[in-house]
Amino acid sequence: MPEKTVYLERINAKAPVDNVLYRMGYKKGKTVLPEQQQKKINDAINLGDILCDLKGAYLFLKITSKSGNSVRLENGVIIESIQVTELFKTSSDVLLMASTAGAGIVERRDLEMKAGNNSLGVILDAVGSETADTGLDWMQEFLAAQLAKKGRIITRRFSPGYGDLKIECQKVIYDTLNLSKIGISISDRFLLTPEKSVIAVAGVS
Amino acid sequence: MAKKVNAKKRFLDLIKKGVVVLDGSTGVAMQRRGMPNGVCPEKWALDNPKHLIDLQKEYVKAGTQILYTFTLGATRPKLDEFGLGKDVLKLNEGLAKISRKALGKNGLVAGDIGPTGHFPKPFGDMPFETCVNHFKEQAKGLLKGGVDLFVIETMIDIQEARAALLACKELSDKPVIVSMTFDKDMRTLTGTDPVTALITLQSLGADVVGVNCSTGPAEMVKVIEMMKPYAKVPLMAKPNAGLPRLVDGKTIFDMDAKTFSSYTKPFVKAGVNLLGGCCGTSPECISGITAQLKTAKTPKDTKISYSAVTSARKTVFMSQDIPVVVVGERINPTGKKQLQEELKAGKTEEVRKFAFEQAQQGARILDVNVGMPGITEKDVMVKTVEMLSSLSELPLCIDSPSPDVIEAALRIYPGRALINSISGEPEKMKKLLPIAAKYGAMFVLLPLGGKGVPETAKKRQVIIDKVFTAAKKFGFTNKDIIIDGLVMTVSANQEAAAETLKLISRSSKDGFNTIVGLSNVSFGLPERGYVNSAFLAMAMDRGLTMAIANPSLDLLMNIKAAADVLTMKDKKSEMYVKLFSGHAQSSGLKTPGTAGPETIYDAVVNGNSESIRALIEQAVKAGEKPSDIVDKKLIPAISYVGDLYEKKTYFLPQLIASADAMKAAFSIIEPLLKAEPGVKIEKKIVLIATVKGDIHDIGKNIVALMLKNYGFDVIDLGKDVHEFTIIEKVRETGARIVALSALMTTTMIEMKTVISLAKKQGLNCRFMIGGAVVTESYAREIGADGYSKDAYDAVKLAKKLSEN
Structure with missing residues (x-):
C-alpha cells in the first residue's frame, strides 16, 4: 500500500443518472416525467457532467492503537468516534479518502440560480453532490479489488459529520491528505470548498 | 549491438515455433515457502534466494520457456513503501541474476515491471516523465542483471503502461511484452477496453500485448477473442486460477490445476501465442498447460490490415466500408474570440464545451489546434491534450505546424493519435516521420512540397509518392496514412474541386484513407453550406473516408448521413434511420390529460x-x-x-x-x-437567511423561491448572516416569520443563538428552520416554532405560522 498520498487528477467516472434523479426525489414507477421535461433534465445532467472535474486522493495509514472510542494512526492522528472504532474493530489499517467535483459546477449552479434558472440550478447541484460521492465509490471499489488479491477487505466508509464522527475530524484528514493539492480548501468551521467535496475514512482488515 | 539483435531474434524464433509457455504465480507461492506478511517481497527473495530459485526451477521443469523475474513491485515508489527506494538497481539486478540461474541455459528471462501504485497524468498527479524515469531506473537494473526481454504486467492504466513501454524502448532494443488487467466490464480501471489497449500498445511498439490477473481463464479467453482480429503482434494471457474468494480473511482461488489447464485449447483456438498463469496458479497448472499444448491445434495467422486511432477509452476505425468519420474542427482559436481569451488565461471551459458539443453532434475525432499569438503553443497544447484525453472519449487529431508541439502532445497522449499533418516539405518529413513512427501515430499526408499549392491531382500524386516512399522506411503502410485531398476554392478556380475529386479517387484505389477540409471549397460564395454539402456528397462517391468539418451544421451532417446510405457505408441504413426516426414525433409537452394549445x-x-x-x-x-x-x-x-x-x-x-x-x-x-382598481396587495413578510458560518444556500434559495410563489414577501438576507443582522432586519421590516437554514452540524448551533437573542430582545416573530442536518426535535430543542423537511413543506409551515 502506498505510503504517500495518491492523487488522482482526473477520475474517469460519472455520477449514475439514477442516483442524481433519486437525490432529487425521483421515485421509479411513481414520478411522471413527460418527454420534454425529461430531455431538459437529461441535458442539464449532461451539462453537469461536463462541468464536473472529478479529482481524488487517498492514503493508507497503519492503526497503532485502539481504545473504546478512538483509533490512533501511525502519524499520530486520533479519530474519536465510538461508531468508527466499532467499525474498525478488525482493521489494521485505515484508508483516508477525499474527492471533489471541482469549482466549475458550483460556480455555474450559482450563476444559473442568480439568473432565475433554479430548476437547472438544483439539477447541477445534485450532479455535483453525486459526482463527488462517485469519486469515493470509484476509489473504494478499485482499492477493494486490489486488496482482495492480498486477502484484505475494506469496511464501509464513514464521513465526518455523520453519526458520532465529528465534523472537526475533517480538518485532520484534510491536513494529512494535503488536499490543497487537488484544489480543496477548508474553513475554520470545517467546510470544504469547492462545496462538492467529500472526505471519508474506511478500515482495512 | 549484435547481442541485442540476438535477444530479439531468439524471442521471435521461440514464438514462431508455437505457443510459448510462461510461468505461474510467484508471490503466493513464496508466502507458502515462509515469506512473512508485511515484508518487502523483493528484498526477502533476494535475502533468501534458495526459495525463489527452487520455485522457479519447478516452473522451468513444468515447461516454462520464459521466466519472469520476481520484481513486479521493484520500482522506486513501491520500494519506498518499505524504505528501500535507494535499492532499486541492486534489487532488480540481483533478482534478475537469480532467475537467470534458475532458468539455466534454455529459455528466456523476462524482467518483470508492474504498476508504481501512483497514476501519471492525465489521470493522476505524477508527471509523465517522472513515471517514465521510474521505469527506466528499474529497467536499468534488470538489464544489468541480464534479462532477455521485458514484461510490463498487471497494468490498470493505459498511460502508465505507455510510460513503462517507452522507458524500456528508450533504453534498449530488447522485446517488450505489455499486459493489461481488465475488470468484469472488460475495461481497465481508467476505462480502456481490450481492443483499444491492443491498438494503442502495438502502435507504440509493444512486441506482444496481452492480459493478466483479475479474472479466471474462461473470462480471459473472451479478451483474447476480442483482441485477435486486430492483433498485429502476438498475444499473451496469464489468467488467475478462477475468481478469488475471501474465506476467513484469506484469498482462495478455487480452480485446481486440471481445470485450469483445460482452458489451454480454448486459449489456443482464440489465438493466444504465450500462455501462463497469474494469482493462485502453481507449477502443476503450468505442467498442465505444457501437456495440453502437445495436442493443441494452432490456428493459422491471417494478415490483418485496418486503419484506427484510439483515445484512452475508444477506438475509431476508418475505411471505405463504414460511414465517413467527421473530425470536429471547432477546437481552433482562429476567429473565436472567447476561445482565444480563455487559452491566454489558461482556462478550459470553452474547449470542454466544444469537445462535448461536437461529440453530441456526431464528430468521431476531435481536431486540436491551439496555435495563436500570445501563448506558448507547446505548453497549451500539452495541457489541452491532457484535459481532453480524460474528459472526452473521442480520439484526438494533433493539429500544429510545429514538430516540437506535435511530439510533446504525442508523448503524453494516452492513445494512438492522428497527426495533422505531414507534408512533402523535406524538413517536415525529416522531423515528423521519425516522431510519428516512434509514437505509432497515424498521419494526414498533405500533398504540398514547399513550392506553392500543386494545382493538379497529378502533381499532388508525385508528392504523395515521395512521402509514402520515405514513410515506408519507418514501417508505415497505406493504412497508417490519410491523404488530404487539398481543397481549394472554386470561386478562384472552378476546376479546383474536380482535381481534388480526382485525387480522392486515385488515393482510394491505392488503399489510402482520404480526408478533406470542406469549407475552403466555397470561400467567397454566398450560401456556402450548399456548396460544402454538395462537395462532401461528391467526394464520398469517390471514396472519401473522413472530413474535417463543423458538426453543428445540420445541412452538412444530414447530407453526410444520406450519402453514407447511398454509398452503402451505412449498412441497412441503420444510422440514418436512428438519426431521423424521432423527428416526426416531436411535439410540445402537454399537461397530462389535456389537449389543444398550451394554456x-x-x-x-x-x-x-x-x-x-x-x-x-x-x-x-x-x-x-x-x-x-x-x-x-x-x-x-x-x-x-x-x-x-x-x-x-x-x-x-x-x-x-x-x-x-x-x-x-x-x-x-x-x-x-x-x-388594477380595487386590488389591494397585502403580503406577509418572511425574512430568510443561512446562519453565520455557513456558506450553503441552495436550499434556502429554493425555499425563498417557493414562498414568493405562494404570495409571501420574502426578504432574503443571503448566507453566512450574523445574528445581529437578522435581529436588526426583523425590527426594521416588522417581519413576523423568520426562516433559518444551515447545512452543517457546526453551523446549526447558530440557529439557537439567533432565536435566543430574539427572545431576549422580546421580538414578536416566529422562527422556522430547515437544512440537511436539522430535525424536528432540534427545532423543539432550540425553541423554534417549526421545522420543514423541504421547500414545499416550508410553504405549508409558513402559511400555518402566518395564520396563527
Whole structure:
C-alpha cells in the first residue's frame, strides 16, 4: 500500500443518472416525467457532467492503537468516534479518502440560480453532490479489488459529520491528505470548498 | 549491438515455433515457502534466494520457456513503501541474476515491471516523465542483471503502461511484452477496453500485448477473442486460477490445476501465442498447460490490415466500408474570440464545451489546434491534450505546424493519435516521420512540397509518392496514412474541386484513407453550406473516408448521413434511420390529460418559463383581469404542482421548474396587479437567511423561491448572516416569520443563538428552520416554532405560522 498520498487528477467516472434523479426525489414507477421535461433534465445532467472535474486522493495509514472510542494512526492522528472504532474493530489499517467535483459546477449552479434558472440550478447541484460521492465509490471499489488479491477487505466508509464522527475530524484528514493539492480548501468551521467535496475514512482488515 | 539483435531474434524464433509457455504465480507461492506478511517481497527473495530459485526451477521443469523475474513491485515508489527506494538497481539486478540461474541455459528471462501504485497524468498527479524515469531506473537494473526481454504486467492504466513501454524502448532494443488487467466490464480501471489497449500498445511498439490477473481463464479467453482480429503482434494471457474468494480473511482461488489447464485449447483456438498463469496458479497448472499444448491445434495467422486511432477509452476505425468519420474542427482559436481569451488565461471551459458539443453532434475525432499569438503553443497544447484525453472519449487529431508541439502532445497522449499533418516539405518529413513512427501515430499526408499549392491531382500524386516512399522506411503502410485531398476554392478556380475529386479517387484505389477540409471549397460564395454539402456528397462517391468539418451544421451532417446510405457505408441504413426516426414525433409537452394549445395553467404545470410570458401578455391583451389570471390560473396551477410533488408524481426539478414559470409570470403580472382598481396587495413578510458560518444556500434559495410563489414577501438576507443582522432586519421590516437554514452540524448551533437573542430582545416573530442536518426535535430543542423537511413543506409551515 502506498505510503504517500495518491492523487488522482482526473477520475474517469460519472455520477449514475439514477442516483442524481433519486437525490432529487425521483421515485421509479411513481414520478411522471413527460418527454420534454425529461430531455431538459437529461441535458442539464449532461451539462453537469461536463462541468464536473472529478479529482481524488487517498492514503493508507497503519492503526497503532485502539481504545473504546478512538483509533490512533501511525502519524499520530486520533479519530474519536465510538461508531468508527466499532467499525474498525478488525482493521489494521485505515484508508483516508477525499474527492471533489471541482469549482466549475458550483460556480455555474450559482450563476444559473442568480439568473432565475433554479430548476437547472438544483439539477447541477445534485450532479455535483453525486459526482463527488462517485469519486469515493470509484476509489473504494478499485482499492477493494486490489486488496482482495492480498486477502484484505475494506469496511464501509464513514464521513465526518455523520453519526458520532465529528465534523472537526475533517480538518485532520484534510491536513494529512494535503488536499490543497487537488484544489480543496477548508474553513475554520470545517467546510470544504469547492462545496462538492467529500472526505471519508474506511478500515482495512 | 549484435547481442541485442540476438535477444530479439531468439524471442521471435521461440514464438514462431508455437505457443510459448510462461510461468505461474510467484508471490503466493513464496508466502507458502515462509515469506512473512508485511515484508518487502523483493528484498526477502533476494535475502533468501534458495526459495525463489527452487520455485522457479519447478516452473522451468513444468515447461516454462520464459521466466519472469520476481520484481513486479521493484520500482522506486513501491520500494519506498518499505524504505528501500535507494535499492532499486541492486534489487532488480540481483533478482534478475537469480532467475537467470534458475532458468539455466534454455529459455528466456523476462524482467518483470508492474504498476508504481501512483497514476501519471492525465489521470493522476505524477508527471509523465517522472513515471517514465521510474521505469527506466528499474529497467536499468534488470538489464544489468541480464534479462532477455521485458514484461510490463498487471497494468490498470493505459498511460502508465505507455510510460513503462517507452522507458524500456528508450533504453534498449530488447522485446517488450505489455499486459493489461481488465475488470468484469472488460475495461481497465481508467476505462480502456481490450481492443483499444491492443491498438494503442502495438502502435507504440509493444512486441506482444496481452492480459493478466483479475479474472479466471474462461473470462480471459473472451479478451483474447476480442483482441485477435486486430492483433498485429502476438498475444499473451496469464489468467488467475478462477475468481478469488475471501474465506476467513484469506484469498482462495478455487480452480485446481486440471481445470485450469483445460482452458489451454480454448486459449489456443482464440489465438493466444504465450500462455501462463497469474494469482493462485502453481507449477502443476503450468505442467498442465505444457501437456495440453502437445495436442493443441494452432490456428493459422491471417494478415490483418485496418486503419484506427484510439483515445484512452475508444477506438475509431476508418475505411471505405463504414460511414465517413467527421473530425470536429471547432477546437481552433482562429476567429473565436472567447476561445482565444480563455487559452491566454489558461482556462478550459470553452474547449470542454466544444469537445462535448461536437461529440453530441456526431464528430468521431476531435481536431486540436491551439496555435495563436500570445501563448506558448507547446505548453497549451500539452495541457489541452491532457484535459481532453480524460474528459472526452473521442480520439484526438494533433493539429500544429510545429514538430516540437506535435511530439510533446504525442508523448503524453494516452492513445494512438492522428497527426495533422505531414507534408512533402523535406524538413517536415525529416522531423515528423521519425516522431510519428516512434509514437505509432497515424498521419494526414498533405500533398504540398514547399513550392506553392500543386494545382493538379497529378502533381499532388508525385508528392504523395515521395512521402509514402520515405514513410515506408519507418514501417508505415497505406493504412497508417490519410491523404488530404487539398481543397481549394472554386470561386478562384472552378476546376479546383474536380482535381481534388480526382485525387480522392486515385488515393482510394491505392488503399489510402482520404480526408478533406470542406469549407475552403466555397470561400467567397454566398450560401456556402450548399456548396460544402454538395462537395462532401461528391467526394464520398469517390471514396472519401473522413472530413474535417463543423458538426453543428445540420445541412452538412444530414447530407453526410444520406450519402453514407447511398454509398452503402451505412449498412441497412441503420444510422440514418436512428438519426431521423424521432423527428416526426416531436411535439410540445402537454399537461397530462389535456389537449389543444398550451394554456397559462399548462405552462406552470409543465414548468415552461419560456412560453408563459407570451401567454400572459396574450391573456391581458385579450382583456383578462390580472387578478383573475392569478386567482384562477396561476395559483390553482402551482397548487396542483404541489399536490403532484407531495404524491411523488413530480420530483424536485419539476417543482422548481414550475416555480420558475410562476416567477416569470409574476414578473409581468405584479406591476399590472398594482395598477388594477380595487386590488389591494397585502403580503406577509418572511425574512430568510443561512446562519453565520455557513456558506450553503441552495436550499434556502429554493425555499425563498417557493414562498414568493405562494404570495409571501420574502426578504432574503443571503448566507453566512450574523445574528445581529437578522435581529436588526426583523425590527426594521416588522417581519413576523423568520426562516433559518444551515447545512452543517457546526453551523446549526447558530440557529439557537439567533432565536435566543430574539427572545431576549422580546421580538414578536416566529422562527422556522430547515437544512440537511436539522430535525424536528432540534427545532423543539432550540425553541423554534417549526421545522420543514423541504421547500414545499416550508410553504405549508409558513402559511400555518402566518395564520396563527
